[in-house]
Amino acid sequence: MSGIDFDQRANEHAQFREALRWIGEGEWFVREGDSVIAYDISSAEPAWAAPGLAECSSAGSVDDLAVHGNVVVAAFTCFEQPQDSESVAMTEGWEFTSGLVGVDSATGEQVWRTEQNIGSFPDVSRQRILAARVGGIVSVSYPNGEGLLVVDANTGEETDLGAAELLWANSDGSRLGVWDALTDSYRIQDRSGEAETGPVALGEARTDSLADDGGSVGLEGGVVLAEGDVRSGDDPVRVARFEGFDESFDIEWDAGSTVQIDQAIAVPGAVVLSYTDEDGRSGVIGLR
Template identity: 30%
Template sequence: MSVLLLPTGCGLSFGTSHTTHDDARALPYPDQVERVGWEWRPPEGTRVIGTVPVPTGVAVVLDDGYVVLAGDTGEELWEYRAEAAALAAYASRDGEYLALEVEESETGSLLLRFDSSTGEILEESARDEAGGDDAGVDDSSFHRSVDEGTMVVRSSAGPALTALSLETGDPVWTREEPAECTTTDGLNSSTDDAIVLDDVVVEAFTCAPSVVRDFAYTREEGDVVISGLVGRDLRTGEELWRFEEDFGVVAFQSIDHRSLAPLSDRHLVVRTLNSPNILFDVSTGEVIGEWEGAVTGVLEDGSVVVWYARDGEYRREAPGGTTLATLPNPAEAVPDTSDVTGLGAGDSIVLAEGVVNSGEHSLGPDAEIWFHGWDSGDDPVVIDVSQVGAEDTEARPSITAVPGAVVLDYAGAATTAVRCFWDSPDHSLTTAGFTASWRDGHTPG
């Protein structure tokens, strides 16, 4: 472990704290969870913006930088905190790319790229203009559509898609117009969303007679609506694959309620109101299958986990639809289905041996999380999480699988906490505030 405390130059009054960890080890994802393993709270005066899985555990994105925790113990492995100099944070979804933009002068900034396991600064890039306007990282300046030093930006006013070099701030490539439909002529198109997975930019678009960007649309009787995805090379913007779906004359509201949900660095599910979930392999554009339920995960053997809200159960199915296992969900653990698009799937994390669910009972003084094993029948493991995040009963937690743990993040709470769930008494540790659970296992998806 090495520690470096630096005063900043250019007459600025804030300082920088930087520690590294040379002995950090990569961890497997958990197979299952059974109890709270550790807790971690952010330093006083800071706020958790988000969490990112990294090979050694979890990177906690703070409003002033990063703290990286070991998934199995909660130990602080490394940190880089720039106090008031922090402007923006950039992280790929797999955590391999981790960078922080800090103020360097009154007119410029410095981009720092880290080894996400050790905290070593791999590269420093000076930029003439700062990418962030305000001091401190927040939701708007924490960017996930990033990989290999390139960030993809969607705009309703300018070019439909732009890939920017994070090192220079200059465009790498630009798509001035949204993707056009190839199956029907005479329609206008709109780029509605874009995410980066596995070096592929997935552009979601809609075509309709009078569509404009951001779903501004007035439907006329008999209008045809096309929804589609285009996979583009992150480095060039070149089209790699395409998928189009003809919604015919159904209400445009269905397209308005579409969402893209990454399940792994390869798997993406498209959820649309009143339509099946469609699962893609973004590396090839292959449609793995369609399901009436909410697709929540893909296991290492290629089987797909689907939540069927009407039946109150999870099913592990082969891509062809054959049911391999069924998990009746206790009534108390039913996911929140108020989101008609996702059918509550966002409350579930799929592990190799079962499902972790927060549902509607993860708030307030009696908060609990459930783990449902495929072989456990109707009896889930109930994990008491009532002591974390309880200060703010309205705070909505999020759960994320990371190497070594499943993390419960109360980022919206008045007193933020990150908690880890696991099952091994040999690894029990409580620090000042995250919680996680774990058991040795395999990477989901």
């Protein structure tokens, strides 16, 4: 059987190991310098290349990718790098351009292109992290909480969430569940920023035996706050608390032993908590 040897590629270059998350229906997308290349998974041959995608006059790079249906979203950074000089990528106040490009995943042709400047020097832009989310949207997060964008993968339409965090989105990406770091509260809003439901304050719930936070999962009706450490006891113990717009309650489980909640994620119809117990064994808890 022919195809791409992912293990071999991963050993050839560290970028390939990271790029294993950039896989579409039949292609594997790789960023190289300021370009994006698509490989056919079945033949391991290049399907298309989009060279010079950043379109920079001097230093430029494609920094991260997100694959969403028929569109590959690429983040790029451009800045002027003086010749015969050390890199100015971390120079405070140095001018640069941050951008996003939507590329047709079948042909490599540009579908849309936008530019934004967030951050105080070029390297901040180059550290952006893109993530494909439910509802045909991509989140663009910057280091050190300098900003969060929500981008429609098909059109490039942007919603600036500032210092807030995206915890939930509905099936078409028109409604967003947002945690506001400034007020420690959760709300449902539309893409224009208009609040539809909430907010519900999370501060009191976090301090009520939730100091060791095991993670927060946004839902349409509220937030699940997972415990960090769950101590064994004779009676069922709390593993999480649901703080909702209409009601709030504890979620209990007969742990049987002390466990550490590692991660909390939403799946269709449930919230799943992964854990490690005191003997090093791992498991999952499903919350409906």
